[in-house]
Amino acid sequence: MTKVLDIPKVNAKNMTEKEFFYGHKACAGCGGSIAVRLALKVLGERTYSALPAGCMSAVGFIYPQMAFNSNAIITTFPGSASMAAGIAAGAKALGQKDFKTVVFAGDGGTADIGFQALSGMIDRNDDVLYICYDNEAYMNTGIQKSGLTPYGTKTTTTPAGQNIPGTITHKKNLFEIIAAHDIAYAATASIGYPQDFINKVNKAKHVKGATFIHVYASCPTGWGTPTETSVEIAKDAVDAGLIFLAEYEDGEYKLNRNPKEFKSVEEYLKKQGRFKHMSDADIQCVIENRDKKWERMRKNWL
Amino acid sequence: MVSGKLVKRLTNDQLTNDQIIEKMSRPKHTEYKTPTHIDDYPTGPQYEAGFLPEKNAGWRTFKPVVNHDECIYCLRCYLLCPDGTIMKDNGKIKIDMDYCKGCGVCAHECPKDAIEMVKE
Ligand SMILES: Cc1ncc(C[n+]2csc(CCOP(=O)(O)OP(=O)(O)O)c2C)c(N)n1
Ligand code: SF4
Ligand code: SF4
Ligand code: SF4
Ligand SMILES: [Mg+2]
Numbered sequence: 001m002t003k004v005l006d007i008p009k010v011n012a013k014n015m016t017e018k019e020f021f022y023g024h025k026a027c028a029g030c031g032g033s034i035a036v037r038l039a040l041k042v043l044g045e046r047t048y049s050a051l052p053a054g055c056m057s058a059v060g061f062i063y064p065q066m067a068f069n070s071n072a073i074i075t076t077f078p079g080s081a082s083m084a085a086g087i088a089a090g091a092k093a094l095g096q097k098d099f100k101t102v103v104f105a106g107d108g109g110t111a112d113i114g115f116q117a118l119s120g121m122i123d124r125n126d127d128v129l130y131i132c133y134d135n136e137a138y139m140n141t142g143i144q145k146s147g148l149t150p151y152g153t154k155t156t157t158t159p160a161g162q163n164i165p166g167t168i169t170h171k172k173n174l175f176e177i178i179a180a181h182d183i184a185y186a187a188t189a190s191i192g193y194p195q196d197f198i199n200k201v202n203k204a205k206h207v208k209g210a211t212f213i214h215v216y217a218s219c220p221t222g223w224g225t226p227t228e229t230s231v232e233i234a235k236d237a238v239d240a241g242l243i244f245l246a247e248y249e250d251g252e253y254k255l256n257r258n259p260k261e262f263k264s265v266e267e268y269l270k271k272q273g274r275f276k277h278m279s280d281a282d283i284q285c286v287i288e289n290r291d292k293k294w295e296r297m298r299k300n301w302l
Numbered sequence: 303m304v305s306g307k308l309v310k311r312l313t314n315d316q317l318t319n320d321q322i323i324e325k326m327s328r329p330k331h332t333e334y335k336t337p338t339h340i341d342d343y344p345t346g347p348q349y350e351a352g353f354l355p356e357k358n359a360g361w362r363t364f365k366p367v368v369n370h371d372e373c374i375y376c377l378r379c380y381l382l383c384p385d386g387t388i389m390k391d392n393g394k395i396k397i398d399m400d401y402c403k404g405c406g407v408c409a410h411e412c413p414k415d416a417i418e419m420v421k422e
Contacts, residue, residue: 012377018327019386022401026384028361029405033384064334065356069327194381220405228406228419231382 010202011195015041024067026059029227031218031234032133033059034191036104039131042201045070046099048087052080052114054106055140055219056133080105081117085126092127100205103130107148108138110214111174118212122181125209129201132174132212135219143222147172150242151286152269152278160277170289178212179248186248190216192235196245196256216243224273233271239263241290246301253301265290326389328398331356358385362404364419366397372416379408379417 020040026033036056040047049072051057057074060067075083080103088101105114110132121128137155138144145155145167153167160166178186185207189197197215204211216237218230225233237243241262247254265287269275278286323329337343373395380388380395384405387398397408409417 012381017325017390020327022327022386023329023356023358024385025358028384028403029407030384034382037384037386038381191382226406228410230384230405230407231411 007202007206010042010198015198016044018045018069020045020047020069021060021067022069023065024059025062025065026055027219027221027227029218029220029230030055030059031191031216031220031230032056032106032135034194034230035131035133035197035215035217036060038191038194038198039102039104039201040068040070042198043100043102043129043205047071048084048091048099048101049073050075050080050084050087050101050103052103052105052109053077053140054109054138055135056104056106058140077109078113079117080109080114081121081126081128081130084128084130085121085124088127101128103128105130105132106139106146107132107134107136108144108146110134111147111172118178119181122178122183122210122212125184127209129204129211129213131201132214133217134214135217135222136171137219137222139219139222148174151289152275152282154274154277165278165282166274175214175246175248178214179253182251183212183248184209186212186214188214188216188244188246190234190238190243190245191218192216192231192233192238193245193257194231200247222274224276225271229271233268236263236268236271240265240268241294242268242286244293244297246297253297255297255301258298258302262290326386328401329356357400358403359400362402362422364404364406365399365422366402366404366406366408366417367420368395368397369416369418370394372414373412374414374416376413378411378413382407382411 021037024033032055047070049068052075061074084101084103091099118130134148136149138146143155144157148171149155149167151167151170152165154160158167175188185204187200189200200213204213216234218234220227220230238245245256266283269278375393385401385403387402389396406419409419
């Protein structure tokens with residue numbers, strides 16, 4: 001396994017000045033575009049990107065405008081992992097060396113629609129880094145609930161009203177589902193902790209074979225948050241314990257951040273239009289679910 | 303497409319537009335012509351499309367203004383700009399106002415409050 005110590009560190013000071021995702025039409029303050037931009041800067045010029053339908057492809061490829069500065073392709077919605085696997089195999093067959101293939105897919109495109117192809121990609125151990133930017137709903141089609149939409153979220157398919165308090169399910173355990181494939185490297189991250197995200201992309205870059213990063217990426221438009229708070233809110237989610245930072249490597253889980261005290265869940269929720277309607281009982285339900293998860297993680301992942 | 307050769311470090315005021323484009327892969331504005339050969343299909347960033355603005359400056363209501371006396375060049379704004387419009391310029395940051403959308407992330411995240419959002 002690649003040792004972190006052997007990998008040259010990448011940070012704001014030494015990263016390439018080239019931009020590989022530039023002039024895109026994402027909403028102002030889009031967190032997904034921070035994730036894509038930073039990952040591409042870490043991966044460098046010799047990168048093939050594959051993006052299924054979703055915001056990042058919709059804002060990146062508007063023919064004849066092209067916001068990607070390295071090779072990039074839009075894939076079928078369910079097939080990004082298989083198309084990326086094909087790209088990696090094709091480049092290898094052409095004798096290309098020193099390149100990386102990456103997928104940027106949304107939460108819907110990963111946890112629901114693209115899941116079968118992703119599972120196959122990991123099973124075959126194709127040389128692809130799969131990055132899921134999680135904005136917690138199908139944003140590009142107007143905010144529908146996905147398997148990663150958290151409890152209480154108001155979406156157009158789970159409206160909050162007298163019958164239901166918005167979304168009535170909790171997020172899928174995507175990271176653990178991926179780890180259960182016994183993947184070489186998987187991690188969770190948040191754009192609220194950008195250096196941690198960069199380190200994880202950098203680590204995955206140096207692993208041969210299938211790797212996976214689940215990055216929490218705010219969406220001011222779909223979440224009802226001011227554009228300037230996109231990074232703050234993604235950090236708040238981690239500090240409130242609703243998003244955790246962890247890695248899976250060599251068959252072991254590792255919890256990267258284990259705060260003694262969590263920040264207020266209620267404050268985090270009330271900052272966002274999508275949670276504004278939530279009652280005290282609903283907030284309690286979110287907290288109880290968080291605590292159950294942390295009890296399990298602390299017992300097994302430390 | 304831009305080529306990979308290195309650009310001599312000059313301040314951006316001294317750099318020609320082509321050199322800035324090369325340094326940070328900024329979009330090169332090229333007139334769009336209907337492709338007649340596969341080689342004519344767009345592979346670089348921005349063409350004039352006719353249906354969308356090719357520059358994003360028009361999205362802004364507020365623009366970031368940097369106070370260089372307060373800035374400690376920590377590069378947090380550079381790291382977090384969703385649009386990558388903040389450039390390094392010999393120990394100073396400089397913003398590409400053609401593509402900045404005025405989101406305010408840079409100002410909000412600056413540890414020194416060295417960026418102010420000013421109404422355009
Ligand atoms: C097979 C198929 N089904 C549905 C769509 C419509 N569609 C396009 S983007 C999108 C939402 C994607 O959501 P997500 O993957 O979470 O990415 P986001 O837009 O949130 O970035 C949907 C449903 C499609 N393009 N193809
Ligand atoms: S809807 Fe959300 S994810 Fe999509 S471009 Fe806008 S801010 Fe980004
Ligand atoms: S975040 Fe503030 S202090 Fe740091 S480089 Fe940007 S303007 Fe300067
Ligand atoms: S206002 Fe937003 S787009 Fe403009 S430089 Fe700051 S972070 Fe970048
Ligand atoms: Mg989504």
